[in-house]
Amino acid sequence: METRATFLLISLLLVSCHAPAPALALPPRPPVRCGGGGDCVLSNAYGAWSSDRADCPVSAVAYPASEREVVAAVARASAAGARVKVVSGFAHTIPKLACPGGGGNASTLLISTARLAGVEVDAAARTVTADAGAPLRAVIDAAEAKGLSLAAAPYWEGVSMGGLVSTGSHGSSWWGRGGAVHDHVVGLRLVAPAGEADGWATVLPLRMGDELFPAALVSLGLLGVVTKITLSLEPRFKRSITYEYRDDSTFQDDFTAHAARHEFADITWYPSQHTAVYRVDDRAPLNASGDGVNDFIGFQATPIVATAGLRALETWLERSKNVRSKCALAAAESAAKRLVGNGLKNNGLLFTGYPVVGYQGKMQTSGSCARSPAADLLSACGWDPRFHGIFFYESTAIFSPARFRDFVLDVKRLRDAAGAESLCGVDVYNGLLVRFVKASAAHLGQPEDSVVVDFNYYRASDPAAPRLSEDVWEEVEQLAFVKHGARPHWAKNRLVAFAGVQGKYPRWGQFAAAKRRLDPRGLFDSPWSDEVVGGVEMDKGDGCALDGRCVCSEDRHCSPGQGYYCRPGLVFTEARVCRYSVSQNQ
Numbered sequence: 001m002e003t004r005a006t007f008l009l010i011s012l013l014l015v016s017c018h019a020p021a022p023a024l025a026l027p028p029r030p031p032v033r034c035g036g037g038g039d040c041v042l043s044n045a046y047g048a049w050s051s052d053r054a055d056c057p058v059s060a061v062a063y064p065a066s067e068r069e070v071v072a073a074v075a076r077a078s079a080a081g082a083r084v085k086v087v088s089g090f091a092h093t094i095p096k097l098a099c100p101g102g103g104g105n106a107s108t109l110l111i112s113t114a115r116l117a118g119v120e121v122d123a124a125a126r127t128v129t130a131d132a133g134a135p136l137r138a139v140i141d142a143a144e145a146k147g148l149s150l151a152a153a154p155y156w157e158g159v160s161m162g163g164l165v166s167t168g169s170h171g172s173s174w175w176g177r178g179g180a181v182h183d184h185v186v187g188l189r190l191v192a193p194a195g196e197a198d199g200w201a202t203v204l205p206l207r208m209g210d211e212l213f214p215a216a217l218v219s220l221g222l223l224g225v226v227t228k229i230t231l232s233l234e235p236r237f238k239r240s241i242t243y244e245y246r247d248d249s250t251f252q253d254d255f256t257a258h259a260a261r262h263e264f265a266d267i268t269w270y271p272s273q274h275t276a277v278y279r280v281d282d283r284a285p286l287n288a289s290g291d292g293v294n295d296f297i298g299f300q301a302t303p304i305v306a307t308a309g310l311r312a313l314e315t316w317l318e319r320s321k322n323v324r325s326k327c328a329l330a331a332a333e334s335a336a337k338r339l340v341g342n343g344l345k346n347n348g349l350l351f352t353g354y355p356v357v358g359y360q361g362k363m364q365t366s367g368s369c370a371r372s373p374a375a376d377l378l379s380a381c382g383w384d385p386r387f388h389g390i391f392f393y394e395s396t397a398i399f400s401p402a403r404f405r406d407f408v409l410d411v412k413r414l415r416d417a418a419g420a421e422s423l424c425g426v427d428v429y430n431g432l433l434v435r436f437v438k439a440s441a442a443h444l445g446q447p448e449d450s451v452v453v454d455f456n457y458y459r460a461s462d463p464a465a466p467r468l469s470e471d472v473w474e475e476v477e478q479l480a481f482v483k484h485g486a487r488p489h490w491a492k493n494r495l496v497a498f499a500g501v502q503g504k505y506p507r508w509g510q511f512a513a514a515k516r517r518l519d520p521r522g523l524f525d526s527p528w529s530d531e532v533v534g535g536v537e538m539d540k541g542d543g544c545a546l547d548g549r550c551v552c553s554e555d556r557h558c559s560p561g562q563g564y565y566c567r568p569g570l571v572f573t574e575a576r577v578c579r580y581s582v583s584q585n586q
């Protein structure tokens with residue numbers, strides 16, 4: 001009876017979540033909010049960082065509208081010896097990269113690029129130059145209006161050019177310059193701190209071939225403020241997308257062929273359902289018929305009441321350890337996505353069948369929930385923290401292709417050992433999304449052609465609350481980042497994924513040398529970079545493994561009071577994970 005009621009509830013919620021999206025929705029809130037007394041707080045789009053959940057107070061915020069005003073702001077901080085960080089008007093980065101830290105009486109400055117939003121296309125040179133705060137969508141639209149296309153973009157469009165380039169953000173391609181946006185950058189301008197003799201700040205125009213260019217491309221905001229970015233464009237083109245559903249038995253052996261055969265290929269693996277969905281995504285000529293739109297279902301505006309209901313249901317299933325209903329939720333989610341072509345729309349309105357063909361500018365990225373005026377107060381992005389909707393961890397591991405094959409085989413072994421239903425947690429979200437990026441010139445870009453894997457899963461509102469199948473997801477994380485040496489995406493992941501990150505980037509030393517040269521006083525450092533980049537060891541507190549702040553080595557790092565103890569992994573026996581058992585001796 002209880003199971004039937006749960007199924008009914010799931011169906012109702014999914015129908016209301018995935019009903020035709022409202023045209024208008026409440027846009028995300030600005031990431032910096034200041035109180036009457038001038039005290040300001042920075043938060044990210046999810047309302048909680050992945051590295052720690054504490055707020056980020058800042059003592060001053062600057063909103064420069066020109067490069068000259070950026071220079072003045074950096075010079076002010078530099079003269080005062082204050083810590084300074086830059087953030088966009090979006091703040092969609094999941095770890096606490098943009099927080100200058102300090103707290104208490106320490107003086108900190110946050111420079112927002114929200115007002116630096118100009119875009120200029122040079123049609124003859126086939127380039128676009130964007131101010132660092134310009135929204136990705138504005139850059140794409142400006143290029144397309146001049147008959148040109150940006151070949152690469154992250155799948156989510158609600159980001160700034162400065163933010164996405166600085167963190168190595170990417171779409172998917174092993175062709176041409178590849179799927180990472182920074183590999184399409186041909187020049188940028190950086191404002192770095194300087195000494196008194198140079199007016200406390202300096203502007204560096206950098207182009208491909210300059211010594212500092214590979215450091216400045218993916219800089220994590222550690223070198224200074226990027227003010228302008230120039231990217232190369234291509235003649236406008238169309239894309240043709242089809243999703244093919246296959247069983248996952250040969251997935252580990254054919255992903256390279258898939259990426260080699262299709263320019264914008266990706267694969268979504270639903271391990272609990274033994275299914276891999278191959279995105280057959282190729283360039284199409286401009287005269288191919290179709291004016292389709294990629295309006296990815298997860299990025300559409302959804303009724304606030306439905307996402308809050310879905311969250312309440314998921315929390316209840318987690319707390320009651322109801323694996324069966326969680327798997328039903330995952331199956332229903334995948335079926336709903338399949339029915340609507342994942343949000344592809346042949347005519348801009350509805351999905352009527354494959355292939356869906358449309359202009360690159362409308363197919364390469366999406367995010368309709370974030371670009372609507374505040375006209376419908378009842379809908380928003382599903383994760384908007386104001387409405388207690390979905391709340392999840394986002395792990396992204398970047399592999400060499402050979403190690404990725406071994407990782408998939410290990411996850412399949414884990415599925416055999418723990419049971420397929422223990423993997424339903426990610427299938428409720430978007431499974432394991434497998435994408436491709438090429439070897440990069442950037443010091444903190446990928447050193448080889450790589451496979452990028454994203455997986456999202458439930459995050460409890462209480463950091464001390466264990467998750468369903470906690471041990472399995474901790475083991476998957478350690479399989480990726482420890483056993484198979486995956487590199488973490490800079491803008492995603494829990495703190496634990498960054499352990500030993502310096503050793504995973506062969507040109508780390510060159511980046512560190514550029515950092516010493518451009519910011520010798522460490523003004524653009526932060527508590528996150530002290531811990532992750534500087535390797536400063538933090539205390540392992542009680543329960544630290546539950547929120548991804550540590551790998552457990554003692555039971556107290558899990559939650560013995562709730563029956564979670566630190567145990568070896570099932571497949572990767574060197575892993576240490578928090579596993580539920582009825583008694584400590586099991």
Ligand SMILES: Cc1cc2nc3c(=O)[nH]c(=O)nc-3n(C[C@H](O)[C@H](O)[C@H](O)COP(=O)(O)OP(=O)(O)OC[C@H]3O[C@@H](n4cnc5c(N)ncnc54)[C@H](O)[C@@H]3O)c2cc1C
Nearest residue numbers: 088091092093097154155156160162163169170221226491
């Ligand atoms: C829903 C969602 C979907 C996503 N999808 C993808 C995806 O498909 N692919 C992918 O790779 N990533 C993806 N991301 C990650 C996202 O692309 C990155 O977090 C990106 O950095 C966000 O850009 P932002 O403008 O919000 O940057 P912010 O969060 O504001 O800043 C990011 C970092 O860049 C620095 N920075 C920002 N502006 C500048 C500047 N002008 N000069 C120097 N440093 C600067 C900041 O200090 C900070 O360290 C996604 C994130 C979310 C929340």
